[in-house]
Amino acid sequence: MSDSMASTKKLVSPGDELGVEEEYFTGPGTYIDRKGKIRSQLLGKVLIDIVNRRIVVKHIKGKPRIPRQGDIVIGIVESVSNDLAFIDITSIENTNVKSTDFTGIIHISQASKEYLETMYDALRVGDVIRAKVLNNSNPYQLTIKDPNLGVIAAFCTKCGSLLKKQDDRLICPVCGNIEKRKTSILYMFR
Amino acid sequence: MMHEKPVLIREDGLRHDGRRPDELRPIKMEVGVLSNADGSAYVEFGGTKVLAAVYGPREVHPRHLALPDRALLRCRYHMAPFSTMDRKSPAPSRREIELSKVIREALESLIFVDLYPRTSIDIFIEVLQADGGTRTTGLTAASLALADAGIPMRDLAAGVAVGKIDGVLVLDIDEVEDEYGEADMPIGYAPSIDEIVLLQLNGVLSLDEFRQALELAKKGATMIYKMMKETLHNKYLRILSEE
Numbered sequence: 343m344s345d346s347m348a349s350t351k352k353l354v355s356p357g358d359e360l361g362v363e364e365e366y367f368t369g370p371g372t373y374i375d376r377k378g379k380i381r382s383q384l385l386g387k388v389l390i391d392i393v394n395r396r397i398v399v400k401h402i403k404g405k406p407r408i409p410r411q412g413d414i415v416i417g418i419v420e421s422v423s424n425d426l427a428f429i430d431i432t433s434i435e436n437t438n439v440k441s442t443d444f445t446g447i448i449h450i451s452q453a454s455k456e457y458l459e460t461m462y463d464a465l466r467v468g469d470v471i472r473a474k475v476l477n478n479s480n481p482y483q484l485t486i487k488d489p490n491l492g493v494i495a496a497f498c499t500k501c502g503s504l505l506k507k508q509d510d511r512l513i514c515p516v517c518g519n520i521e522k523r524k525t526s527i528l529y530m531f532r
Numbered sequence: 533m534m535h536e537k538p539v540l541i542r543e544d545g546l547r548h549d550g551r552r553p554d555e556l557r558p559i560k561m562e563v564g565v566l567s568n569a570d571g572s573a574y575v576e577f578g579g580t581k582v583l584a585a586v587y588g589p590r591e592v593h594p595r596h597l598a599l600p601d602r603a604l605l606r607c608r609y610h611m612a613p614f615s616t617m618d619r620k621s622p623a624p625s626r627r628e629i630e631l632s633k634v635i636r637e638a639l640e641s642l643i644f645v646d647l648y649p650r651t652s653i654d655i656f657i658e659v660l661q662a663d664g665g666t667r668t669t670g671l672t673a674a675s676l677a678l679a680d681a682g683i684p685m686r687d688l689a690a691g692v693a694v695g696k697i698d699g700v701l702v703l704d705i706d707e708v709e710d711e712y713g714e715a716d717m718p719i720g721y722a723p724s725i726d727e728i729v730l731l732q733l734n735g736v737l738s739l740d741e742f743r744q745a746l747e748l749a750k751k752g753a754t755m756i757y758k759m760m761k762e763t764l765h766n767k768y769l770r771i772l773s774e775e
Contacts, residue, residue: 353765353768353769355679355688355760355761355764355765356642356679356684356685356686356687356688357685357686357687357688357722357723357724357725358724359724371684373644373684373686375686375725376725381686381687381724381725383644383684383685383686384679384682384684384685385679385680385682385764385768386682401682402768403682403768404682405570405571405681405682406570406588406589406648406681406682406683408589408648408651443590443591444590444591445591479649479650480591480649480650480651481650
């Protein structure tokens with residue numbers, strides 16, 4: 343959205359008339375009905391870009407909140423195979439959404455900047471990860487290549503206790519097991 | 533239980549509950565009543581009390597039901613066991629399955645389902661107390677809940693029933709009028725775009741009566757539609773003024 347987008351104080355509900363087809367280009371939250379009138383799709387605020395003659399309606403509470411390209415999401419690894427990992431996306435960062443219910447997929451090429459023999463060297467089932475969304479459709483493609491993305495909490499594959507990060511390694515404080523992951527610099531336990 | 537037919541139209545031309553033929557029952561509406569749902573609404577048409585909740589767009593379970601080009605719309609209309617005089621079995625009856633279908637189809641014509649492929653939008657309509665016109669109250673509550681959930685829609689739908697009792701066309705019939713009347717015609721109407729999204733007719737109406745009934749229903753639905761908009765605006769005006 344450009345800077346010339348002016349917000350109006352007007353609250354509209356679905357079906358409210360916003361203008362006629364010739365006045366604006368229609369953006370998200372608006373549509374053109376059979377008689378050529380621009381109407382609102384949502385309950386929300388009207389935003390008008392006077393320079394580009396574009397009209398948009400934004401929902402009053404930002405709903406529905408589903409993952410979008412570029413969003414940072416938190417998820418739990420559901421299953422891992424040699425080249426793929428399936429993630430249950432549990433929340434979207436910087437939103438007050440409590441839970442989402444979508445599946446994300448990480449391909450091995452998106453797991454690390456370095457060469458990986460197998461996905462098991464980057465993620466294991468049960469790990470909590472921070473990832474970035476790459477596309478706009480379900481199933482969502484995710485990446486954990488960046489240093490601030492990756493595992494933020496992991497569990498020992500031998501005894502199940504929480505792993506601690508020491509230098510660049512994950513060590514189990516109970517059984518001393520050393521594990522390999524693609525950890526984020528935001529790993530929560532040290 | 534067959535009772536004596538009560539007086540439906542009194543001598544002064546008013547109905548058994550004192551309403552004029554073209555008068556609605558007292559209506560109460562509230563949105564955002566449930567915190568766990570993405571959108572919710574509570575609507576009362578006189579003695580009929582309905583709660584609606586909307587979830588979605590969310591991932592479809594079971595997965596094989598997902599549609600590649602649009603959202604799957606699922607609707608469950610259900611009457612609580614305590615909603616009627618005699619206990620209603622909580623299992624979905626033939627009638628409830630049919631009403632779920634007609635309400636779903638009414639809303640499907642209004643929702644932009646193609647914006648959210650491979651997801652589902654789930655609507656739950658729970659009748660807490662039934663006193664006639666539950667499907668129209670349910671439809672009204674469901675469209676309020678959808679607007680609350682931010683589901684893109686072409687318009688809000690308002691539901692209202694028109695009946696014929698003792699030869700008189702009346703608006704928003706209740707249980708007694710439905711049981712002893714000659715006809716019952718529930719209508720779902722989207723006033724802004726002037727579209728009828730739900731129309732059923734139980735009983736007999738002449739063509740002329742049908743036309744009159746339709747006009748009466750549109751009038752009633754437009755009144756309800758205004759109240760729906762007011763309810764939504766009142767709820768969210770505070771958020772807007774805080775910015």
